[in-house]
Amino acid sequence: MEEQVKKIPYGVAKFEEVRIENFYYVDKTMYLPQMEDVGDYLFLIRPRRFGKSLFVSMLRAYYDIAAADRFDRLFGGLWIHEHPTPLRNSFQVIYFDFSLIGTGKGTDDLERNFNSYCGIALDTFAETYAKYYDESFVSEVKSMVTARDKLNYINLHAAKRGYPLYLIVDEYDNFTNAVLSDSGIDMFRNLTHSSGFFREYFKIFKAMFSRTFLIGVSPVTLDDLSSGYNIDWNISQDPRFNHMLGFTETDVEVMFRYYKEHGKLRPDADIEAMTAEMQPWYNNYCFSRECLGDDRLYNCDMVFYYLNHQIAFGRPPGEMLDKNIRTDIRKVWMLADIIDRGSRREDRMSVIEEIAAKGGITMKLRSSFPAEYITEDENFRSLLYYYGLLTMDREVFGELRMVIPNNCVQEQYWTFMRDYYRKSADMDTIKLSEDFYHLAAAGEWRPLVERIAASYREVSSVRDASRREHDLQGFFKAYLALSPLYLVRPEIELNYGYGDLLLLPDKARYPEVAHSYVIELKYLKAGATDTDAARVEREAGEQLRRYAADRALQRLSADTTLHLITIVFRGPEMIVCTELSAL
Secondary structure, X not given: OOOOOOEOOOOOOOHHHHHHOOEOOOXXXXXXXXXXXXXXXXXXXXXXXXXXXXXXXXXXXHHEHHHHHHHHHHHOOOHHHHOOOOOOOOEEEEEEEHHHOOOOOOHHHHHHHHHHHHHHHHHHHHHHOHHHOOOOHHHHHHHOOOHHHHHHHHHHHHHHHOOOEEEEEEOOOHHHHHHHHHHOHHHHHHHHOOOOHHHHHHHHHHHHOOEEEEEEOOOHHHHHXXXXXXOOEEOOOOHHHOOOOOEOHHHHHHHHHHHHHOOOOOOOOOHHHHHXXXXXXXXXXXXXXXXXXXXXXXXXXXXXXXXXXXXXHOOOOOOOOOHHHOOOHHHHHHHHXXXXXXXXXXXXXXXXXXXXXXXXXXXXXXXXOOHHHOOOHHHHHHHHHHOOOOEEEEEEOOEEEEEOOOHHHHHHHXXXXXXXXXXXXXXXXXXXXXXXXXXXXXXXXHHHHHHHHHHHHHHHOOOOHHHHHHHHHHHHHHHHOOOOOEEEEEEEEEOOEEEEEEEEEOOOOOOOOOEEEEEEEEEEOOOOOHHHHHHHHHHHHHHHHHHHOOHHHHHHOOOOEXXXXXXXXXXXXXXXXXXXXXX
């Protein structure tokens, strides 16, 4: 019988559905024995769309005693099928997905919604494991009004009969983060401190379960609950689990070869070229400093998005970023804004501008911190990392150099910054698009630069002068990144120096673009003299000539005319805007 080609699990998060309905599955079961060895109470943080829900669904199927008769069907052909652990299918599993809980307007609504969701999940638990208990077990559980009472009843009866319980919580922080966003820090504190009902539930969890696994996006909620629920082992930065979620380069290549061999990709499809195209957009994540030299990780859903498009249309997607699954920097910004009511907004914007301008930032990564301290400098930077907006690059004197992972995330920085700047200056985007056309087709770059400079002058007039250098770099890069014709690269190493801004045509999509650019952007304080201006203009020219001799740049800009542009600002005013002849 001819093998049916596996479907692409784009947006599918249920392990049983993946296995039974013949979806492609990247095997992660080899991590189960390591998790058992580490500890009984585990906690993991990963960015959105990294396969978290599918992983916990697999975890649930493996340990669930009620799924024992489906073990061969669900795990046949996977690593764990040939290497099962003694704990296989030996637990009654209580599973919660806290992203499904609504919030509401007050404490009563919050507790009612939380209790309602958990109650339904516990009623389902009673029905699933009814045969292990007395005939009255299901009706007794369902008759209880509060989820707290249901938990206590289940705990007593499971312990009496010697049944170990496993708690799995997906999106453990989603409910409290939603409360923080909708109702503010005071309401959040009421839930997670003292006798708050959310904290009380975690106290029950601590005493009730033989094993627990909590997974989410940030460590904020965990820290606020830590004295009520001590986690034995936070494996988020453990090198043994660095590759447990996400796809390696090998995973991606094997997957694409499978679909090519089964006739779903064009016969002439170049898998190496496809991975080379995806790498700068979806790859480059690292979650452990001990793994800085290892293979980087791809965002799972982005890979499926690209593959889906290649199979359906025989070409890459027109937009490499799937708008439906982006990690949104606004969520981090909103959380921080709620905590301090915007009083340190400019400080946070300065951090974002520095990251966008330089491509990264050096910092001490915090493993946890209370919600009310999100706006502290290192905590805010750490939160950007946990949300997938920064990733580990290298160690620098005991600290971590964090960088923007890839083009998809970088594009989100640009979009956020443009929206922020728009509050102070109105940019005519239609005219800007026309300017980009002339820049790309005819090498007429000056109208675009002058338009951005004029708009920057408006923004600069309402901001602190001490921030203007990062303002300037961030502003220019945010607007130069607006056109899909170019891939904007900040702080690129060229001939033992770092170019401020490199505009490379996206030749794969727009082969007609005929011009590329290296821009050296200099800033002087408002009181600088003409002599100072002449000096930095001269320095910029020397740097640009050195960059132009770089072989990598010559290769990247091949088949285009390379323009070397010097721009100098004195305060908010552009005083130099000139082009050098390329070598």
